[in-house]
Structures are given as structure tokens and as C-alpha cells.
Amino acid sequence: MRTNLGRLTRLRGRADTRTVALLAVLALGLAGCGADARSNEPHTTASAAPANVDYNPQPYDNVKDGGTLRVPGSVIEQGNPFHADANLSAARFWFWYNADAITYSPTGEVQYNPDYFTAVKTAVVGGNQRVTITINPKATFNDGTPIDYRSVEATWKANNGSNKDYYASDTIPYSRITAVHAGTNDKQAIIEFNGVNAWWTALFTTLLNPKAAADATTFNTAYLKKVQPQWGAGPYVVTKYDPETGDATFERNPKWWGKKGKLDKRILVGLESQAAINAFRNGELDYASAGDAEGLKQISGVNGTEVRRGGSPFEYFLFLNAKAPLLTDTAVRKAILESVDRKQIAAINLQGLDYSEPLPGSAILYSFQKGYHDNVSEVIKHDPGAAKKELDAAGWAVGNDGIRSKDGKKLELGYTLTGDDPLGKATANAFAAQLKPIGVKVDIKVVSENDFDSITSGRKFDLFLAGNRSLDPFGARYLDSFYGSTNNDNLTGVGTPELDQKIKAAAEIADPDQQIAQANELEREGLAQYGFIPLFSGPSIYGVPKGLANIGATIFGTPLPETIGWEK
Structure with a gap:
């Protein structure tokens, strides 16, 4: 699963934010395209992004029983993580009161949670993959609905694209499932594929309660600014x-059948980024x-706390709305992206x-992953x-004012900026300065962070800096999300039917290495649609x-x- 992350940030999520910048950084952004803005770039010298972790991993038995964890929260517009409008905040919120059946190690190894899946077997029969999942007999949704093959079936049907009214985000891999049915009993789900899916585990990391997927209206609207604790399952409940x-x-779930949660409570406090840092410094938040x-300076040195930092499965992009009137021409989009000095943008932010x-060379894989290609x-x-x-x-001619025009229309584009932090403004000003010499005027439009979802879901922008957070390591399977012309996750609207067919064909390649190689080739074709450009990733930094x-x-x-709590 991938989720959009907001800037200040962006989705595909808005949980991790960029905060106040140094005045020196602001000055750097205002420097435009000058040499000074690129004179200090140690971050561009590494051959690969860091893949180190820092989270104080502790076994369950080494964590104290009890306590309250206080963390920043944010407004969630769409809380169904399978919906195309869901973001990182939604995915993280869901994780705390719904089934976490499959997770991954920091390096991407698959981990089956025995509280949900007690056994998993895969086989290829006649060239088609068959996955058999044995579900824990005790596994039950909070409303009493058994977690069984019907839950797997409901998740598949809601996401396979057969009913376009379900506004699902990732339909291609689900569409290659031909059937889900019971095995030896209802607590065994057999998933039948057409061909082989190398990344099938990413499809069923969590499960929908069949009632949440009963019809398209429920799927699309039941979690709009709402939670549905009765449809959840797990050690905690909202x-x-x-x-x-x-x-x-979130409090301990009295209906949970597994190891009880170590924390008594997890409290989310809705705060914007700077307010959250202030609360952390005052001892009012634990994160x-x-x-x-x-x-980093503000969260460092707080009494009784430490800073944890490591590699990041995040990536930030400049997105161009190919459906906007002035950006329908591929030549215009190409010119804009060729004028973006990514080194300067990365220098400002890092x-x-x-x-x-x-500098990132791919939207689907990170430089520390096997198969990555620039x-x-x-x-x-x-x-x-x-x-x-x-x-x-x-045909865009430069006018006396330095701005190009064609057919009576000036090449003036809006840059939508969510939030008003100095770093975001510095970045926006840098983009404007980079595009000015080629005759493009950029008008910066500042909106609230809370407008992020409506901007992305409605494609209400010309230029927009937004990011992506990978929740699984299978980047090749997200080609369609970035480059598919009909995919609901495609923020830019670029793509062609011909490329769509190639992407679908690539998804059917059984060998992971071969599929990644083909994905790299198709990504180059997708990038030539000039809908976006990756800018930087940056580290993950947390105060706790x-x-x-x-x-x-x-x-x-x-x-x-x-497993989350305080070490003994």
C-alpha cells in the first residue's frame, strides 16, 4: 500500500509534516537559481539514500504494562484506506483499530500476524497462483461478524474494479483474482489468481468488514469524517x-483475543505541525x-527525550495537473520540468x-532497494x-513583460501551497524563480493544510508539491498509481491507453526481478508524459x-x- 502524504505537508498523507525553516534557508529559497543556492549540497553526494532504522525495537515481554501515549492527530477526510482519497493519516489511524494481518520488517520481509492468519500457503497450479490462508478461529470483528473467507472476498470485490462506483485506489492487482472461496471451512480462504502475483501480500495487509464493503455508497461514504469502531478488530478500539x-x-479492546495492548490508552491531539512541536517541548505530547x-533544533535537547532518525520511504514530488487548461500540452509540461533545479529544491529542504x-531517480523504488534504477x-x-x-x-511567445503568451492567454500558473511555514514558502519562491527565466509566471496561492484532501481529490491545482509514503516494499506494483490514465490515484491525469496495457502486462510477470526490470522500462515511458518530477526524500526524524x-x-x-509502550 502507498499513501499520499501532505506537505506541511501532503498525501498520499498528512501525518508527517515540515515545519518552520531557518531564516538562512528562507534566504536560500529566495536566491532563485543562483549559484549560491547550490553551493552547499552534501546531501547529493551519497550513492544511495540511508536505510538505517532507529525505533528502540523491543520484544513484547520487555515492554511495561500500562501508560498513555499522546501523539499529534490530524483531521481525516476519508478514513477507508482502500479508497483513492485516503491518505497517510487515514492509514495510520486505521492501523490502530483494524486488522493488521500482514506487516513487514524494516527491510521489507513479509510477516504474518498469527492473531489473524495462522498459516499461509502459496502454490502455482496450471500457471495460476493459489493462496490458501488459514484464519485464526478466534478472529472476529467487534460487531460479532467472523473474520473468515467472506472478509477476504469482500476486500477483493470492493477493490477489483468490476464496479466502478467503488472509488478504489489500486484495482489492477485485485482484478487478476478470479475467485475467493472457502477451503476446508469458512475460516480458510482460498484466493485464485489468473497468472501469478509476485506481490500478493500487499493486497491483504488488512481486511474490510463485509458490512463496510456491502455496496459502493457504504465503501465510499461510511468513513467520511467518521470512524466505525464496530467494524474494526484488534487490541485497541476507538x-x-x-x-x-x-x-x-484509543483504549484496550475488551473483545480482543490476542495479547493485550501494553498501553492503557493512545490519545491523538489534533494539532498543526508547529503546535505539535510546541506541545512536545512542553511535555504535553510524547511524539x-x-x-x-x-x-530538528526545536525537538532536540528536550528534558527526558531523545531524537530518533533514520532512512525514509518518503518521496516528495512536483505534480503538474495535465488537465489544467495551460498544461494539456506535453511540450509545456516538459519545459516546466526541465527548468526545475532539483538540487536547489533539495538543498532548501535538507x-x-x-x-x-x-537525487531520487524513480517514483516506484528507492535508491536503497534492489532493482532501483535512476x-x-x-x-x-x-x-x-x-x-x-x-x-x-x-507557439508560446515572450511578451514585453517577460511572460509568454499564446492565443491571447498568458502562461501564468498557480502554485498551491498548503500551510504558511517559511520552508514551504521558500520552496514555492524557488520554483517561481526557476520558471521565470523561461517566461512562465507562477502565482503562489496559500491555502489551509486542511484543504489538502480536497485539492488532491478534486485536482484543484496547476502546480503542487506533494509526497508519497510507501507502506510496503513492492514499488513495481505501483506503476499504475503514478502513470495509469484511469487510476484514481494518478494526481496528474497523464497516461495513455497503450501505456495502461503495458502496465497491466507487467503486473502479470511472475518473476520479481523481471517484473522490476520491466517496471523500470515502463517508468521511463511514463516519465516522458511529463506529469511530475521526484524532488527529494529526506530523513525520518522523531522526538520521543x-x-x-x-x-x-x-x-x-x-x-x-x-507492542508499543515503555521499555521495562
Whole structure:
């Protein structure tokens, strides 16, 4: 699963945010495209992004019983993680009161949770994959509905794209399932595939209660600014939730059949990023994240706490809305992306973090992963000179004011900025300065962080900086999310029917290495649609109390909720 993350940030989520920047960084952003803005770039010298973790991993028996964990919360518009409009905050919220049947280690190894799946077998019969899942006899949703093959079936049917009214985010892999049926009894689910799916585990990391998938209206709207604790399952249950503020309380679930949660309560307090850091510094929160030097400075040195930092399965992008009137022409989009100086943008955002990474070369894999290839550098070159020529050829003439125009329309684009932190403004100003020399005027439009979901779901932008957080290591399977012309997750709207068919064919390649190789080739074709460009990843940085166990920088790992608490 991948989720969008907001800036200040962005989705595909908004849980991890970028906060106040140093004045030096702001000055750097205002420097535009000058040499000074690129003079200090230690972060671009690494051959691969760091893949280290830092989260104080502790076994269940080494965690104290009791205590309350207080963390920042955020308003969640769409709480169904299978819905195309769901974001990172929604996925993390869901994780605490719904089935966590399959998780991953920090490096991406599959882990089956025996409280849900007691045995899993895969086989290939006549060229088609068959997955047999034996479900824990005790596994039951809070409303009394058994967790059985019907839950797997409901999850498949809601996401397979056969009913377009279900606004699902990831239909291609589910569409290759031909049937889900009971095995020896209802507590055994047999999943039949057409062909072989190398990444099938990512489809059933969690399960929908059949009642939540009963019809498209329920699937699409039941979790709109709502929680449905009766449809959940797990060691914790939501006991309080305020959809206007994001405040929530999780308490131990009396209907849970597994090891009880170590914490008594987990409390979410709806706060924007700077307010969350202030609350952490005042001892009112047990967790704060930082994405820039000033944020790191503010969460450091707080009495009784420590900073945990590691690698990041995050990536930030500049998205272009290919459906916007001035951006329907591929030549215009190409010129814009060729004018973006990614080194400067990365320098603005990563300065002062003592962190090194190469410029990202892919939207589907990170540089520390096997099979990664720098596809971006083969397709999108930083060449403002070439960009000018392409705009000339496309009929966009430079006016006396330096702004290009065509057919009476000026090449003026809006840059939508969520939040008003100085780092975000510095980045926006840098983009504007980079595009000005090629004759493109950028108008910066500041909106509330809470508008993020409506901006992305409604594609209400020309230029938008947004990010992605990978919740599993199987990047090749997300080609369609970025480049599929009909995929609900595609923020830009680029793509072609021909590329769609190639992406579907790639998903049917059984050998993981071969599928990744083909995915790299198709990504280069997708990047040539010029819908977006990857900018930077950055580290994961968190402030937490000393002794807090199983919280921090985990890469792909997600410690189960019942294991989180304070070390003995």
C-alpha cells in the first residue's frame, strides 16, 4: 500500500509534516537559481539514500504494562484506506483499530500476524497462483461478524474494479483474482489468481468488514469524517473521535483475543505541525516529527527525550495537473520540468540536517532497494535553454513583460501551497524563480493544510508539491498509481491507453526481478508524459521520550500496536 502524504505537508498523507525553516534557508529559497543556492549540497553526494532504522525495537515481554501515549492527530477526510482519497493519516489511524494481518520488517520481509492468519500457503497450479490462508478461529470483528473467507472476498470485490462506483485506489492487482472461496471451512480462504502475483501480500495487509464493503455508497461514504469502531478488530478500539479537530482516544479492546495492548490508552491531539512541536517541548505530547533544520533544533535537547532518525520511504514530488487548461500540452509540461533545479529544491529542504542522499531517480523504488534504477535522469534533464526552445516551437511567445503568451492567454500558473511555514514558502519562491527565466509566471496561492484532501481529490491545482509514503516494499506494483490514465490515484491525469496495457502486462510477470526490470522500462515511458518530477526524500526524524519502545524511524516496518509502550 502507498499513501499520499501532505506537505506541511501532503498525501498520499498528512501525518508527517515540515515545519518552520531557518531564516538562512528562507534566504536560500529566495536566491532563485543562483549559484549560491547550490553551493552547499552534501546531501547529493551519497550513492544511495540511508536505510538505517532507529525505533528502540523491543520484544513484547520487555515492554511495561500500562501508560498513555499522546501523539499529534490530524483531521481525516476519508478514513477507508482502500479508497483513492485516503491518505497517510487515514492509514495510520486505521492501523490502530483494524486488522493488521500482514506487516513487514524494516527491510521489507513479509510477516504474518498469527492473531489473524495462522498459516499461509502459496502454490502455482496450471500457471495460476493459489493462496490458501488459514484464519485464526478466534478472529472476529467487534460487531460479532467472523473474520473468515467472506472478509477476504469482500476486500477483493470492493477493490477489483468490476464496479466502478467503488472509488478504489489500486484495482489492477485485485482484478487478476478470479475467485475467493472457502477451503476446508469458512475460516480458510482460498484466493485464485489468473497468472501469478509476485506481490500478493500487499493486497491483504488488512481486511474490510463485509458490512463496510456491502455496496459502493457504504465503501465510499461510511468513513467520511467518521470512524466505525464496530467494524474494526484488534487490541485497541476507538472510544472518542472528533472529526473537526482530529482528536481521538484509543483504549484496550475488551473483545480482543490476542495479547493485550501494553498501553492503557493512545490519545491523538489534533494539532498543526508547529503546535505539535510546541506541545512536545512542553511535555504535553510524547511524539513529534521534524523535516527541517529548525524543526530538528526545536525537538532536540528536550528534558527526558531523545531524537530518533533514520532512512525514509518518503518521496516528495512536483505534480503538474495535465488537465489544467495551460498544461494539456506535453511540450509545456516538459519545459516546466526541465527548468526545475532539483538540487536547489533539495538543498532548501535538507539544509542543516547533516543528511546525504542522491537525487531520487524513480517514483516506484528507492535508491536503497534492489532493482532501483535512476530513470528520471534518463528522461528529464535540467536544461532551461532547451525548455525555452520547446516553448518557442509550441507557439508560446515572450511578451514585453517577460511572460509568454499564446492565443491571447498568458502562461501564468498557480502554485498551491498548503500551510504558511517559511520552508514551504521558500520552496514555492524557488520554483517561481526557476520558471521565470523561461517566461512562465507562477502565482503562489496559500491555502489551509486542511484543504489538502480536497485539492488532491478534486485536482484543484496547476502546480503542487506533494509526497508519497510507501507502506510496503513492492514499488513495481505501483506503476499504475503514478502513470495509469484511469487510476484514481494518478494526481496528474497523464497516461495513455497503450501505456495502461503495458502496465497491466507487467503486473502479470511472475518473476520479481523481471517484473522490476520491466517496471523500470515502463517508468521511463511514463516519465516522458511529463506529469511530475521526484524532488527529494529526506530523513525520518522523531522526538520521543527516552525508553519509548517500538516507535520511530522504521523504513517499511510497522510494529504492532500491542507492542508499543515503555521499555521495562
